[in-house]
Amino acid sequence: MEKGLIDLGAIFLSSATAVGRKEKDGPLGEAFDLCDPDDRFGCKTWESAESEMQRLSFNTALAKAKCEEENVGALFAGDLLNQCVGSSYGLLSFDIPYFGLYGACSTCAEGLLLASILVSKGIYPICGAVTSSHYCAAERQYRTPVEYGAQRAPTAQWTVTGAGAFLIGDAERDFPVSTGVTIKRGLPGIVSEKGINDANNMGAAMAPAALDTLVRFFKESGTSPEDYDCIATGDLGFEGGSILEDLMRAEGYPMGDRYTDCGQIIYDRKRQDVHGGGSGCGCSAVVLGSHFLPRLTKGELRRMLFLSTGAMMSPDSIKQGESIPAVAHLLEIEAPTQGGTDHG
Amino acid sequence: MEKGLIDLGAIFLSSATAVGRKEKDGPLGEAFDLCDPDDRFGCKTWESAESEMQRLSFNTALAKAKCEEENVGALFAGDLLNQCVGSSYGLLSFDIPYFGLYGACSTCAEGLLLASILVSKGIYPICGAVTSSHYCAAERQYRTPVEYGAQRAPTAQWTVTGAGAFLIGDAERDFPVSTGVTIKRGLPGIVSEKGINDANNMGAAMAPAALDTLVRFFKESGTSPEDYDCIATGDLGFEGGSILEDLMRAEGYPMGDRYTDCGQIIYDRKRQDVHGGGSGCGCSAVVLGSHFLPRLTKGELRRMLFLSTGAMMSPDSIKQGESIPAVAHLLEIEAPTQGGTDHG
Numbered sequence: 183m184e185k186g187l188i189d190l191g192a193i194f195l196s197s198a199t200a201v202g203r204k205e206k207d208g209p210l211g212e213a214f215d216l217c218d219p220d221d222r223f224g225c226k227t228w229e230s231a232e233s234e235m236q237r238l239s240f241n242t243a244l245a246k247a248k249c250e251e252e253n254v255g256a257l258f259a260g261d262l263l264n265q266c267v268g269s270s271y272g273l274l275s276f277d278i279p280y281f282g283l284y285g286a287c288s289t290c291a292e293g294l295l296l297a298s299i300l301v302s303k304g305i306y307p308i309c310g311a312v313t314s315s316h317y318c319a320a321e322r323q324y325r326t327p328v329e330y331g332a333q334r335a336p337t338a339q340w341t342v343t344g345a346g347a348f349l350i351g352d353a354e355r356d357f358p359v360s361t362g363v364t365i366k367r368g369l370p371g372i373v374s375e376k377g378i379n380d381a382n383n384m385g386a387a388m389a390p391a392a393l394d395t396l397v398r399f400f401k402e403s404g405t406s407p408e409d410y411d412c413i414a415t416g417d418l419g420f421e422g423g424s425i426l427e428d429l430m431r432a433e434g435y436p437m438g439d440r441y442t443d444c445g446q447i448i449y450d451r452k453r454q455d456v457h458g459g460g461s462g463c464g465c466s467a468v469v470l471g472s473h474f475l476p477r478l479t480k481g482e483l484r485r486m487l488f489l490s491t492g493a494m495m496s497p498d499s500i501k502q503g504e505s506i507p508a509v510a511h512l513l514e515i516e517a518p519t520q521g522g523t524d525h526g
Numbered sequence: 527m528e529k530g531l532i533d534l535g536a537i538f539l540s541s542a543t544a545v546g547r548k549e550k551d552g553p554l555g556e557a558f559d560l561c562d563p564d565d566r567f568g569c570k571t572w573e574s575a576e577s578e579m580q581r582l583s584f585n586t587a588l589a590k591a592k593c594e595e596e597n598v599g600a601l602f603a604g605d606l607l608n609q610c611v612g613s614s615y616g617l618l619s620f621d622i623p624y625f626g627l628y629g630a631c632s633t634c635a636e637g638l639l640l641a642s643i644l645v646s647k648g649i650y651p652i653c654g655a656v657t658s659s660h661y662c663a664a665e666r667q668y669r670t671p672v673e674y675g676a677q678r679a680p681t682a683q684w685t686v687t688g689a690g691a692f693l694i695g696d697a698e699r700d701f702p703v704s705t706g707v708t709i710k711r712g713l714p715g716i717v718s719e720k721g722i723n724d725a726n727n728m729g730a731a732m733a734p735a736a737l738d739t740l741v742r743f744f745k746e747s748g749t750s751p752e753d754y755d756c757i758a759t760g761d762l763g764f765e766g767g768s769i770l771e772d773l774m775r776a777e778g779y780p781m782g783d784r785y786t787d788c789g790q791i792i793y794d795r796k797r798q799d800v801h802g803g804g805s806g807c808g809c810s811a812v813v814l815g816s817h818f819l820p821r822l823t824k825g826e827l828r829r830m831l832f833l834s835t836g837a838m839m840s841p842d843s844i845k846q847g848e849s850i851p852a853v854a855h856l857l858e859i860e861a862p863t864q865g866g867t868d869h870g
Binding site for chain 2: 188226230255256263265266271279280281283284285286289292296300304305323369370371373375492495496498502504507509
C-alpha cells in the first residue's frame with residue numbers, strides 16, 4: 183500500500199495558550215499568554231474553567247492572527263473530560279464547523295494533523311486546533327478529588343492546567359500574519375498495547391506507541407534523528423521518556439540530547455513536586471504553542487519532530503483489568519526559511 | 527470565506543453491522559450482518575462486548591470488500607463510552623493508523639466525512655470508519671444500571687446495541703469490490719445550544735443543530751428537499767424528528783414524506799417499548815450500513831441526505847446545570863449510476 187506518511191503544506195498562523203498557577207510558576211511560565219492564578223478563570227466549576235481556557239486561547243489565537251471567526255473553515259478539538267465537554271462547551275460560542283476528537287493526550291497532534299490535511303488539500307484556507315486539560319477536573323474524574331489528599335505514585339504524572347489553540351493555514355496562500363513555521367509531513371499513530379495496566383504509569387504504556395511512530399517515520403522518510411534539532415514527545419514524562427530513549431537506542435535510532443518531552447520541561451522537577459512530570463491534552467499544546475513555536479520562529483530550532491502521545495484507557499477499563507492502549511501522532515515542523523514576519 | 531460545503535469523490539466499498547437482540551427483533555432485523563442474542567458477544571462486560579462488536583463489524587467489512595488490513599490507510603472511530611474505549615480496545619488488533627473521534631451520536635457521519643476527505647484528496651486510497659454503542663453500557667454510564675429498573679421518561683431514547691463499519695475508497699480508483707454508492711458532498715456541523723437541559727430529551731436539543739446544517743446545505747448547494755428521495759437524520763427519534771420537521775417547514779424547507787430518522791425506524795414503536803426511539807453512535811451506523819446502503823445499491827433510493835446528530839453534554843455537565851450543546855454532520859449520498867457490482 184501507499185505508505186502512511188502524509189506530505190503537508192501547512193503553516194502556523196498563530197498560537198495562544200492559557201494556563202494555571204503551577205504552569206505559570208514553572209520554567210516556561212513567562213512564555214504563556216494567559217494565566218489565572220486561582221485556576222478558575224472566573225468559573226464555578228473546574229470543568230467550566232477548562233472550557234473557558236479553550237475559549238480564551240482560541241479567541242487570542244484569532245486576535246494574534248488578525249483573523250475573523252468566519253474565515254476559519256473548521257475546528258478540531260478535544261480534551262480529557264468525559265464526553266469531551268471541555269471542548270464542546272468551550273468552543274460553543276464560535277460559529278465554526280466542529281470536529282470533536284478523542285485521542286487522550288495525543289489529541290494536540292491529532293488535531294494539528296487533521297487541520298493540516300484540510301488546509302494542505304484545499305478544503306478550507308484556515309483551520310483551528312484546540313486542546314486542553316485541567317488538573318483538578320482530571321484528578322476528580324480519573325483518580326480522586328484533590329481535596330482527599332491521596333498520595334501520588336512516583337511515576338504518576340501531573341495533569342497540566344492549560345489550553346493551547348492554533349490557527350493553521352494553507353502554506354500556498356498569503357496571510358496578513360503568520361509565524362512562518364510550517365508543518366511539512368505528518369504520520370498518524372497506530373494504537374498499540376504492551377501489557378501495562380498501571381494507570382499511575384502511563385508513560386510506560388505510551389512509550390512503545392511513540393517508538394512505533396518514530397521508527398515508522400524514520401524508515402518511511404529515510405531520515406534519522408540526526409536530521410532534527412529536536413525530537414519532542416508530549417507527554418511521556420520522566421519515566422516514559424527514559425523508556426523511549428532506551429527503546430530507540432535498541433532499535434538503532436539513538437536520539438541523544440536532541441530528545442525531550444513536554445512533560446519533562448513544563449515543570450521544575452525539584453521545586454514543583456510533580457513526580458513523573460506533566461501530562462494532559464493541554465501539556466503538549468501549551469509547550470508547543472508557547473515554547474517550541476517561538477523558538478522555531480526565531481530560528482533557534484530549524485527542524486523538529488513533535489509527537490503527542492495518548493493513553494487510551496478509561497478508569498472503568500482499568501477497573502475491569504484491561505491493559506492500557508496507547509497512540510502517538512507525529513508532525514515534522516520546520517522554521518521559516520527567511521524568518522517569520524510576526525510570531526502569533 | 528469559502529463556503530463550508532466540501533466536494534467529495536468517495537465510494538462505499540463495503541459496510542458491515544453487528545447488533546444485539548432487540549435490534550435483531552426490530553423491523554430492520556433481517557438486514558444486519560451479525561447478532562448475539564444475549565448482547566454479550568462472548569465478553570464478560572458490556573464495555574468489552576461493545577468493543578467486540580466494533581472488531582467483528584470492521585473485520586466483516588474487510589472481508590466483504592476483499593480488502594486486507596494493510597491496504598487501509600487510516601481508521602476513524604468513536605463511541606459513547608468514557609474516553610471512547612469501545613473504539614480504542616475494539617480496533618486495537620488492527621495494525622492501522624487510528625484517529626479517535628468524539629461527536630456523540632454524530633460520530634458516524636463525522637468519521638465518514640473525514641474518511642471521505644482523506645480518500646478524495648488522495649491521502650490514502652482506502653479509509654475505514656467505525657462507530658458503536660451498547661444499551662447496557664450506556665445506561666450504566668449515563669443514567670443507572672439496567673438492573674435498577676428505573677422508569678424511563680416518554681421522550682427518553684433507547685441506546686442501540688450495535689456497531690457499524692464502513693470501508694471508503696477513492697472514487698477515482700478501481701477496487702475489486704464496491705457498493706457503487708458514492709459520497710458526493712459533505713458539510714460539517716456547527717455546535718449549537720438552544721437552552722435544552724433535559725438529558726431525557728436529547729432529540730429536542732439536537733433538532734436545532736440538524737436544522738442549522740440542513741439549511742446551510744440547501745443554501746450553499748442551491749438544492750432543496752425535493753432533490754432528494756430521502757433525508758435521514760440519526761438519531762433525533764420521534765420527539766426530535768417531529769421538532770425538526772416543524773422547524774424546517776417554518777424555514778421554508780418542508781421535507782414531507784421523504785424525511786425519516788434512523789432512531790424512528792430501527793425499532794417497532796408499538797411492540798418494542800422504546801419511548802422516544804433509538805439513539806447512540808451505533809444507531810445511524812447500523813441503519814446506514816444495513817438499510818440505506820443496500821437500498822441505494824439496488825437503486826430503490828437514488829440520492830439521499832444523511833445526517834448524524836450528536837448531543838455533546840456529559841452526565842457531569844448536566845448535573846452542573848449546563849444546557850446540551852449539539853452538532854449534526856451531513857453527507858450527500860448517491861446510488862451507483864449503473865448499479866453496484868456487489869453490495870458489501
